Amino acid sequence: MTKILEAAAVADQVSSAVNETFQSMFKVSALESSRIKFLDNKLKADVSGIVTMSQESAAGLLVISFPKKMICDLLSKFYGKPFTNLDSTVNMSVGELTNVIYGVAKKVMNEEGHAFGMAIPSIIVGNQHFVFAHFSGEITVMEFSTEFGGFQVYTCLKQRAATQRAA
Amino acid sequence: MNKAIRVLVVDDFEMMRFVLTKALKEMGVTNIDEAEHGKMAIDKLADADIAGNPYDLVFCDWNMPEATGMEVLQFCRVMPCYSKTPFIMVTAEAESQNVIQAIKTGANDYIVKPVTPEDLAKKLDKIFSKFKLLAA
Numbered sequence: 001m002t003k004i005l006e007a008a009a010v011a012d013q014v015s016s017a018v019n020e021t022f023q024s025m026f027k028v029s030a031l032e033s034s035r036i037k038f039l040d041n042k043l044k045a046d047v048s049g050i051v052t053m054s055q056e057s058a059a060g061l062l063v064i065s066f067p068k069k070m071i072c073d074l075l076s077k078f079y080g081k082p083f084t085n086l087d088s089t090v091n092m093s094v095g096e097l098t099n100v101i102y103g104v105a106k107k108v109m110n111e112e113g114h115a116f117g118m119a120i121p122s123i124i125v126g127n128q129h130f131v132f133a134h135f136s137g138e139i140t141v142m143e144f145s146t147e148f149g150g151f152q153v154y155t156c157l158k159q160r161a162a163t164q165r166a167a
Numbered sequence: 168m169n170k171a172i173r174v175l176v177v178d179d180f181e182m183m184r185f186v187l188t189k190a191l192k193e194m195g196v197t198n199i200d201e202a203e204h205g206k207m208a209i210d211k212l213a214d215a216d217i218a219g220n221p222y223d224l225v226f227c228d229w230n231m232p233e234a235t236g237m238e239v240l241q242f243c244r245v246m247p248c249y250s251k252t253p254f255i256m257v258t259a260e261a262e263s264q265n266v267i268q269a270i271k272t273g274a275n276d277y278i279v280k281p282v283t284p285e286d287l288a289k290k291l292d293k294i295f296s297k298f299k300l301l302a303a
Contacts, residue, residue: 020281021281024281024282025186025281025283078182089181092180092182093180093181093182095180096180096182097182099180099230099259099280100259100280100281102259103260103261103279103280104261104281107262110262111262118260119230120230120232
């Protein structure tokens with residue numbers, strides 16, 4: 001059976017992975033400025049990348065949410081051309097960022113024996129979208145700040161019931 | 168630099184295709200095709216073979232819809248014209264077991280995302296030298 005990972009430890013690994021990814025890909029610092037329990041229902045940002053974090057004994061989500069202006073400004077610098085709307089390039093880039101950040105966090109967690117599986121990210125677009133409607137566990141939201149503005153990262157992980165353990 | 172070499176970049180995310188093609192262009196490579204998923208890559212590889220102009224180098228993501236990077240790799244290794252073609256896995260799947268699996272299946276090298284532009288340039292330089300893809 002895989003080792004059980006506490007929610008705080010997941011958030012720690014994801015937080016490190018966020019900054020590492022931003023530094024590598026954009027040469028931009030993304031520093032965590034706050035971390036609280038998420039008690040609301042709707043995400044306040046405009047576009048989110050979502051990936052399932054799944055292991056034998058637990059399952060959850062990693063969600064990276066960006067305001068439109070912040071992500072457009074960041075990607076304008078990255079691609080060297082202006083973005084002002086959430087077009088397919090911007091949205092897919094959010095998905096890739098989520099994919100890479102999960103990969104970085106997963107590598108460290110799996111080296112410690114947690115055996116998180118691969119996942120393909122999804123993207124949701126639209127102000128105040130719902131993501132956690134069917135999740136009943138604790139959700140952590142971390143606020144990050146960059147020179148282009150802030151964004152949010154949500155993590156949640158809930159132990160599976162014995163009858164739901166993954167094969 | 169042998170500018171005539173033909174390169175295929177496979178990734179379902181435009182961001183990574185952009186990073187790779189930009190780095191390749193900065194090395195002087197201009198003949199670069201892109202594929203957005205594994206099946207498209209397999210079709211392009213097959214079409215290039217039929218046209219008598221196969222690819223000389225492939226960069227491929229692992230986790231993709233339609234066909235995975237491993238399936239693209241397996242396809243290459245059973246095709247006579249691609250059995251020895253340098254195939255570089257470019258992926259966020261960084262655990263040692265994934266690297267080992269890719270190498271055992273026939274990948275020649277592995278690039279882990281995220282990669283800085285500087286590290287990518289060094290890696291590409293090493294790959295081009297190793298496989299003698301520079302001008303004769």
